[in-house]
Amino acid sequence: xxxxxxxxxxxxxxxxxxxxxxxxxxxxxxxxxxxxxxxxxxxxxxxxxxxxxxxxxxxxxxxxxxxxxxxxxxxxxxxxxxxxxxxxxxxxxxxxxxxxxxxxxxxxxxxxxxxxxxxxxxxxxxxxxxxxxxxxxxxxxxxxxxxxxxxxxxxxxxxxxxxxxxxxxxxxxxxxxxxxxxxxxxxxxxxxxxxxxxxxxxxxxxxxxxxxxxxxxxxxxxxxxxxxxxxxxxxxxxxxxxxxxxxxxxxxxxxxxxxxxxxxxxxxxxxxxxxxxxxxxxxxxxxxxxxxxxxxxxxxxxxxxxxxxxxxxxxxxxxxxxxxxxxxxxxxxxxxxxxxxxxxxxxxxxxxxxxxxxxxxxxxxxxxxxxxxxxxxxxxxxxxxxxxxxxxxxxxxxxxxxxxxxxxxxxxxxxxxxxxxxxxxxxxxxxxxxxxxxxxxxxxxxxxxxxxxxxxxxxxxxxxxxxxxxxxxxxxxxxxxxxxxxxxxxxxxxxxxxxxxxxxxxxxxxxxxxxxxxxxxxxxxxxxxxxxxxxxxxxxxxxxxxxxxxxxxxxxxxxxxxxxxxxxxxxxxxxxxxxxxxxxxxxxxxxxxxxxxxxxxxxxxxxxxxxxxxxxxxxxxxxxxxxxxxxxxxxxxxxxx
Numbered sequence: 001x002x003x004x005x006x007x008x009x010x011x012x013x014x015x016x017x018x019x020x021x022x023x024x025x026x027x028x029x030x031x032x033x034x035x036x037x038x039x040x041x042x043x044x045x046x047x048x049x050x051x052x053x054x055x056x057x058x059x060x061x062x063x064x065x066x067x068x069x070x071x072x073x074x075x076x077x078x079x080x081x082x083x084x085x086x087x088x089x090x091x092x093x094x095x096x097x098x099x100x101x102x103x104x105x106x107x108x109x110x111x112x113x114x115x116x117x118x119x120x121x122x123x124x125x126x127x128x129x130x131x132x133x134x135x136x137x138x139x140x141x142x143x144x145x146x147x148x149x150x151x152x153x154x155x156x157x158x159x160x161x162x163x164x165x166x167x168x169x170x171x172x173x174x175x176x177x178x179x180x181x182x183x184x185x186x187x188x189x190x191x192x193x194x195x196x197x198x199x200x201x202x203x204x205x206x207x208x209x210x211x212x213x214x215x216x217x218x219x220x221x222x223x224x225x226x227x228x229x230x231x232x233x234x235x236x237x238x239x240x241x242x243x244x245x246x247x248x249x250x251x252x253x254x255x256x257x258x259x260x261x262x263x264x265x266x267x268x269x270x271x272x273x274x275x276x277x278x279x280x281x282x283x284x285x286x287x288x289x290x291x292x293x294x295x296x297x298x299x300x301x302x303x304x305x306x307x308x309x310x311x312x313x314x315x316x317x318x319x320x321x322x323x324x325x326x327x328x329x330x331x332x333x334x335x336x337x338x339x340x341x342x343x344x345x346x347x348x349x350x351x352x353x354x355x356x357x358x359x360x361x362x363x364x365x366x367x368x369x370x371x372x373x374x375x376x377x378x379x380x381x382x383x384x385x386x387x388x389x390x391x392x393x394x395x396x397x398x399x400x401x402x403x404x405x406x407x408x409x410x411x412x413x414x415x416x417x418x419x420x421x422x423x424x425x426x427x428x429x430x431x432x433x434x435x436x437x438x439x440x441x442x443x444x445x446x447x448x449x450x451x452x453x454x455x456x457x458x459x460x461x462x463x464x465x466x467x468x469x470x471x472x473x474x475x476x477x478x479x480x481x482x483x484x485x486x487x488x489x490x491x492x493x494x495x496x497x498x499x500x501x502x503x504x505x506x507x508x509x510x511x512x513x514x515x516x517x518x519x520x521x522x523x524x525x526x527x528x529x530x531x532x533x534x535x536x537x538x539x540x541x542x543x544x545x546x547x548x549x550x551x552x553x554x555x556x557x558x559x560x561x562x563x564x565x566x567x568x569x570x571x572x573x574x575x576x577x578x579x580x581x582x583x584x585x586x587x588x589x590x591x592x593x594x595x596x597x598x599x600x601x602x603x604x605x606x607x608x609x610x611x612x613x614x615x616x617x618x619x620x621x622x623x624x625x626x627x628x629x630x631x632x633x634x635x636x637x638x639x640x641x
Contacts, residue, residue: 051138058128059530060573074122075281075626076613083629084287086308088299091506092260092292095241101178101548103241106263107290112248116148117216118278121617130278133220139212146212147200155272156222156249164193169223173238180548210532222247251283264289284628313603316381332637338602342619344392344527348593351520353554362448364591369445370491371594374433380483385597387429391584392527394600399585406578417559419589427588446495461496472499475521477509514547523552531580535564553592609634
């Protein structure tokens with residue numbers, strides 16, 4: 001599968017924690033994590049000659065909800081409509097264009113738009129997809145093409161019908177303007193409309209089970225509006241930033257905005273898709289407002305001052321100490337954690353392998369040895385975090401122990417292309433936590449560095465051949481990075497490496513990451529439970545030199561490429577899981593990154609003005625999508641300021 005459902009992924013990103021809100025926002029902008037895109041999904045039964053149309057599909061098994069379902073189990077179908085919810089964001093925004101990779105898109109802008117298909121929040125197989133703009137889909141047994149049938153009721157906010165021309169134009173503009181989308185949809189060779197209301201995607205390969213589904217993630221834009229003129233009579237240009245309220249088809253439209261400060265969305269009273277099974281009981285607020293903050297501490301104080309309603313707390317110190325206030329003691333602010341088992345994560349100190357000094361895996365392993373997670377977790381994080389030891393941390397896809405069974409079989413098929421120790425040695429991060437352990441780890445690190453061609457010259461580590469000192473410029477977009485980066489810098493200094501933290505403003509940081517002009521930074525990847533084609537974008541050789549890809553590290557490895565293909569072409573769930581664990585194992589044994597930390601639950605704080613369904617989905621609290629404004633609670637809590 002491709003990207004994780006936006007709600008789940010945002011929660012998981014924030015759960016890694018202690019990057020700062022600005023850091024998370026920046027990564028969403030810099031990496032193009034695909035938030036708001038739909039979900040890819042598992043296989044359906046089909047006829048060989050003429051595939052049947054289906055309301056839903058899944059990559060493995062069958063969708064949970066049948067064609068006659070009225071609403072999903074986790075919603076309150078009678079949820080009251082009304083009220084306002086106020087949310088926060090950081091880093092500013094300057095465009096409503098969801099396609100153009102440049103600029104900072106407005107928070108919540110995908111409330112305005114829709115995809116061909118969408119997903120539920122309560123299925124273990126989160127790749128299950130249900131009709132949204134498309135009411136049905138079909139594809140042949142060899143997955144060489146897919147057709148989507150547009151819902152005849154689908155309308156833009158101006159009342160115009162959504163057409164196959166809109167779909168084709170949206171696809172063409174996506175791959176024309178976004179290098180990331182061009183790479184992601186590289187196997188689509190043509191998009192046509194073979195009959196009225198039907199759009200057909202032809203692929204240049206067969207037996208890739210995921211291809212029919214990832215095109216269902218496509219965000220559809222109104223061709224007629226983008227090719228029209230604005231209030232000034234100027235022709236709009238989708239290749240430029242959008243400075244006016246956009247036209248969409250989704251449940252909300254932009255009511256008012258001030259760039260880099262705030263944007264308010266209002267519920268569309270005559271929204272065409274309100275009665276779709278995937279939408280019943282959702283989108284209950286009349287207004288959703290986002291306020292932008294440039295400082296993390298100011299944002300926290302604004303929440304406590306009742307300037308916005310909901311906060312997902314990603315700073316451990318704040319969770320431990322910042323909420324000892326009257327509003328919490330009086331019950332007007334509710335602190336609550338929500339478990340999450342639906343997505344994986346890798347958050348890490350990421351060295352840029354395009355820099356020669358990081359290309360030897362012994363150098364990267366040495367930096368990991370210098371990272372004392374245990375002491376940092378105790379002193380800065382109040383013991384709240386777990387150390388990441390997998391690129392799919394917190395899921396069944398994470399490797400463990402030594403390879404056995406089908407995973408071993410898969411690894412043996414690429415034996416000459418992967419590190420030999422994947423078969424003999426279980427991956428373990430170094431353990432610190434005491435002066436003795438840290439000294440031992442630093443001795444090991446220095447030995448590895450010397451083996452890799454570095455030597456101590458006094459107190460400085462230098463290249464044994466050139467005499468060049470080993471220095472690292474560490475980029476961040478949030479001053480709070482000091483708490484996590486400087487302890488690593490202190491340890492590296494003990495073995496002669498000079499690490500300098502440079503905090504940039506958001507646009508500079510994004511541009512440096514996008515252009516791969518960095519030595520090291522904290523970066524992350526969110527994972528679904530159904531990985532697929534997006535793994536090429538994360539670690540594939542073909543994406544290493546693509547600016548808009550999420551292959552931040554610059555990984556180019558034939559063994560990794562071969563294992564990614566095993567995932568993409570997996571024929572069943574068992575093979576998918578085994579292939580993913582094999583890939584995970586090889587990635588960690590290459591020591592590409594220095595893993596950081598994560599949580600397997602969400603820490604949330606909210607002003608107690610909202611109701612929610614009795615059964616919250618297992619994989620996300622679903623706020624604000626399935627919640628609603630509760631007049632009685634609001635009366636007790638007090639009117640928002």
